[in-house]
Amino acid sequence: MLEQLQLEHYLTLCMRSEADFAEVFEEFEVSETISALNGEVENVNPVIKSGISFRLYKGVQSVYAYTNNTDDDNLTALINDLRDAIGSADQGPEVKLTRVEYENRHPVKIDFENVPLEDKVSLLKRADASAKAYDERIVKVQGNLLNVKQNVQISNSEGRLISDTRVRTRLMVNAFAKEGDNFQSGADRPGGGMGLEFYETSTPEAAGREAARIAIVNLSAKDCPSGKMPVIIDNGFGGVIFHEACGHSLEATSVSLNMSVFSGKLGQKIANECVSAVDDGTIPNAWGSENIDDEGNFQKRRVLIENGILKSYMIDRLNGRRMGMESTSSSRRQSYQFEPTSRMSNTFILPGNASFEELFEGVEKGLYAAKMGGGSVNPQTGEFNFTVLEGYMIENGKVSYPVRGASLIGNGADILFNIDKVCSNLKTGQGMCGSLSGSIPTDVGQPALRVTSITVGGTSHE
Amino acid sequence: MNKQQWITCALEQGFESFEIYQEETRERTVSWYNGKTNTFVTSNVTGTSLRGVIDGKMVTFATEDPEDGMMVSVITSMKSQAAVTGDEEPGIIRRPEESKVTAVPGTWVRPSVAEITDLLARTEKQILAYDPRIIMASRIQWSEETAVRTIVNSYGMDAEDRNTVQILMASAAAKEGNEVKNTYESEPVREIGTFDLDKFVAKTCDAALNKLNAASLPSNTYPVIFEHGAMTSLFTAFSGMFSGEMISKGISPLNDKLGTKIFSEKITVIDDPGSQDTVSMYRYDDEGCPTFCKTVVDQGVFTTILHNSASAAKMNAESTGNGFKASYSSTVGVRPMNCFILKGDKTLDELCSEMKNGFVITDLAGLHAGINFVTTNFSLQCSGYWVKDGVRDHSVSLVTTAGNFLELMKNVTAIGNDLDWSWHSTACPSIAFSGCAIAGE
Structure with missing residues (x-):
């Protein structure tokens, strides 16, 4: 994330134009997807997304630029592209920012970044075992565990500077049931805006059972009348x-x-x-x-x-x-x-x-x-x-x-x-x-x- | 990013092989609304994806912030993945091979912003002037993107592919009485000066106007023609069935079907990532494997399973150069690329004439949810028109089409000659089928 002085500099540059409003959106997101088939991990895919965007308004017209290259030369060139598009000017208001503080309504107890991979894998294994135990006709179970932590910082030409951290987790379970040539699937995908404490109340076992139950129901389902x-x-x-x-x-x-x-x-x-x-x-x-x-x-x-x-x-x-x-x-x-x-x-x-x-x-x-x-x-x-x-x-x-x-x-x-x-x-x-x-x-x-x-x-x- | 330094560091930390994939994308979008520029978007983003093999297992890391200062911590965290990864997925980084694709991508003439806004203004004006029943032109947009993919690895691979695409998009809404119908069209534009705007506007407006005065249909099984756009959407939704990744996991409807007849003998499916007929061509897949043209279904018989390196190794086969990612940060999956059903020799009018009485489906909706990949059952909202005595009669909307894709593809009666790639990587001609369940009144 850029420092406040840097943000004020770029916002002031944005406003040296015909724009009546400018905004900077910064993001640093860490995510991790663990994929498993039959309880065995196929891959772990950690991803860091990091970038910045600028937006200028003139009435109801908007211009927008984004990049993950935060070198000053690149950011200045992008802003100048936007100023050219909306109408450049030599003068404009100087932007001063005030940080807005607030109480986090969505606290996190167990941060996925602090939890060993083995413990996260065990959630997938529990879902797999539960689905398989539901019925012997469950022949395959796919599981994906997604954890995301998105940090954003938003500042604008009205002087507002504010940040948020959004943490989310989701367990996606697909169960496949087979009986003769009849092959059906079922899924359950619970998630929450919190850390891994989510699985203390919404258990992997429940997700595995639910996915399996739907797959088994579909084995005996008839074609739907229209x-x-x-x-x-x-x-x-x-x-x-x-x-x-x-x-x-x-x-x-x-x-x-x-x-x-x-x-x-x-x-x-x-x-x-x-x-x-x-x-x-x-x-x-x-x-x-x-x-x-x-x-x-x-x-x-x-x-x-x-x-x-x-x-x-x-x-x-x-x-x-x-x-x-x-x-x-x-x-x-x-x-x-x-x-x-x-x-x-x-x-x-x-x-x-x-x-x-x-x-x-x-x-x-x-x-x-x-x-x-x-x-x-x-x-x-x-x-x-x-x-x-x-x-x-x-x-x-x-x-x-x-x-x-x-x-x-x-x-x-x-x-x-x-x-x-x-x-x-x-x-x-x-x-x-x-x-x-x-x-x-x-x-x-x-x-x-x-x-x-x-x-x-x-x-x-x- | 000092790529050689990252590779050396990984090898020193015990990796058997290491790969750095980068995708650099530059985009420019201009949208137009109500006589003036609505939005202007410009961007440059480089995504980096790292893959390495350690203890025979593939580990990955993707980032938009590849600081050299993070090198040791990133590579150490990648190593930790190996301890939890199973043995099922073989870890393979490819050795360099020359691509045999000799075709070169077509040229694109990049317009100035003034030329773009002039095109958008003319598009809006012509749409609104086309017919009194056209009440709105919206989503008028120019979008261009240049993407450069590079793959380097510890075996000395240094592969690169570069693609550009420029697209004009527009939506038109038509109204008659209280009924409003709209359509959304898009076309690649290689050069504004030679682009046939009149044809694009007519196609957009006619599509909206033709939907007016629509009625439902009594629920029944009717002869149907999936017009090329709807056929392409349906085929694309099920094209994952050819994937060796799905087949090796036992969750493709084509498990154990190689060499058997899966479609009507009228159907031949070709996959050709290096095709010059398409907007984007690929000399290499996302693992650096050279691409080539192959027949996936030959006169109804399933002849080729599409593979990346891992799925090929699991099935004792060779990669078919279909190891593609959904985005730079995704793991390498298996995807058809520039895949099409071979066209026939009949025009759409001739298909209608032969069908005599039946339903032509022009649009499908809800494809992301209304298909069951495992069973190939589908149940989708659709619209189109009724054909009576071989000619177009009235528009049809708010009905559904439902069936089983594999069964449907066995009941082909004729294939059209109207294969149209537009900017897509999958394409089908219009296809006539003997029957499909339609639900309406």
């Missing part, structure tokens, strides 16, 4: 439905350019009254949390939808200018190599009043999506898709046989109105979210809920 039907989506990673169908379309990235189905709908009813949703980057040690966003503003809890009414978008500084609104501290990026923009953090639908059993009442034929996979959305049209990793048919209000190969598609603007019952069992799941500013950790979540009608894609036609 067509429109009621769907009950369980809690946890089921929240990907809100993330894809609505969350991305509430990001200022698309809203500010009038490229979202929710543009201009603040204060309007966009969902059934039983739906309230938040994006909360402050939850202590959650996978998608951080003390500050990637523009140096303290993270917040944002109420997006309250009883069906759209209350807030997720806004970064630049898109806030376009919209005439303040940033909601929603600016995030994968690394210094990405210009930040509005992104989600921990996004979930709030608990409702229905019991789990109530969701099934009156459903003659439908789909129970117990575990969801990933998905994607086109924010401009609102069309979304996501996959079901573990699903069951519902027949006459009861969970029936397991099905595989199901996907759910629909339109985000419609589906929010079609959620008619929300349960109280809120739970979150971890994912990596890809968008304009790269791949970032996000929690998705929801209680179990029912969608009255959604198109289910499958291979069986009944």
Whole structure:
């Protein structure tokens, strides 16, 4: 990281231009991925990412430069490229920085850098043994342990200088089950914004068992019927439905350019009254949390939808200018190599009043999506898709046989109105979210809920 | 970074061999919105990846901060990996070999910023003027990148590959009534002066306009044609099945299938990293192994497993020069490179005419989640158009296509002649299939 005097020098140079705002983002990230097959380590991949970026605004125009070469000549040349692009000037304000101190909301107890490799490998071995012990048809187990420590320092022409350290860990277990020629897989990928103490409560054994359980269920699953039907989506990673169908379309990235189905709908009813949703980057040690966003503003809890009414978008500084609104501290990026923009953090639908059993009442034929996979959305049209990793048919209000190969598609603007019952069992799941500013950790979540009608894609036609 | 000093230090610390891989990337991006420059991005980044063999095991370290002062501590930490690494993965650093690829990359004429902004302004203007139903031109962007890969090692290897790419991107949104449809197109541009902007704009706008007035389809199994873009997306998602890394681990759907018929006899798959038809060509893979052209599937028969050095050693084979990384900091995996399905001789119109009644899939969504690599089952959102009596009838959206890729590829009825690389490293022509499950109403 550069010294304060150096930062003031470069920011002052940036402002000798037609820019009205300048920002420096510095990053030093240490990560480590340990990969194992059947409990045997295949490779250990430590990576150091280290670099710096400069960003200048003139109104809603932005110019951006990044490099990992912090020699003064290179940094000065990059800044001069930006000044030329935005309009150079001989004079400008002199920038003086004041460091902002704060209390860390996401303390780490066991720093992975201080733990011997053997101990980290043992986490993978425990997951492997647990998956294999679940059922003799589990024939292979792949495991990846990811540990990340990202140090960032952000300074800007308004005089703000602030730092954050984000520590994350995640265990990804894939179990493969075989019975005759039938070969199926299951996965579990728990993670948190903390050190290795995460595995004291979210044990590798639990992850191994869960991955194995899904693989075994899929061995006996039948092809999923297709067509429109009621769907009950369980809690946890089921929240990907809100993330894809609505969350991305509430990001200022698309809203500010009038490229979202929710543009201009603040204060309007966009969902059934039983739906309230938040994006909360402050939850202590959650996978998608951080003390500050990637523009140096303290993270917040944002109420997006309250009883069906759209209350807030997720806004970064630049898109806030376009919209005439303040940033909601929603600016995030994968690394210094990405210009930040509005992104989600921990996004979930709030608990409702229905019991789990109530969701099934009156459903003659439908789909129970117990575990969801990933998905994607086109924010401009609102069309979304996501996959079901573990699903069951519902027949006459009861969970029936397991099905595989199901996907759910629909339109985000419609589906929010079609959620008619929300349960109280809120739970979150971890994912990596890809968008304009790269791949970032996000929690998705929801209680179990029912969608009255959604198109289910499958291979069986009944 | 004093590379020779790092190599000497590693050998002195007991490494059997040591390699330094570097990728230097220079990028420039200009985006345009509403009549003016929206963003301008410039960058230079060098990523360094170290690999060494100690006790027969491969250990690695990647960094963007390769200070010579960190040399001893980095190499010591790499040594510690060997104690926990299993014996399954053979550690191999390659000895230098000459590449036999004689083709040279095509030339790119680097434009000035003024030429770029003029192109972007014209792109926006022409898109908005194309049709009254076009309501928005967005994501208009010029992106250029030059990447230089170098590999040196303790055996004296000194390999280098250099690639440049310049791409124009644009999105158009079309509206009729309350229905909005959009599309996103991109094309490599070797020289702005000779680039056919009219054709690019027409392709972008027509794609959006053609999606309007879309209806769903009743759920059923229909004859389908995957248009070349959708076919390329689907094939790319499953192309890892040819990987020796996956096969040696027993998690590829092609385990034990070498020499057997896996696809229709109409399908031949070629992998040619040194191909001059593509935007990026590779004389060496990311281990410094010379690349060459090979037939992966010959008239439906699986003939070649793709390998890097480690997977080849595990399966008593030779590397096929397919040891590529996802990024400089990744470990070396196995990836097809400039891989394509051999084109046929029919135009897309002729494929439609032969199909008579069926569904042409032009776009697929959700490929990162909607496929099961192990079983090759897929279930994906798609859109396109319905063909009635051999000609285009109406647009179709919000339906899914589902099936099993290996089964689908056995049911090929015809192959198109419209292979289009654009800037991709995998390409397919349009392919007609006898049937595929579609879910809609």
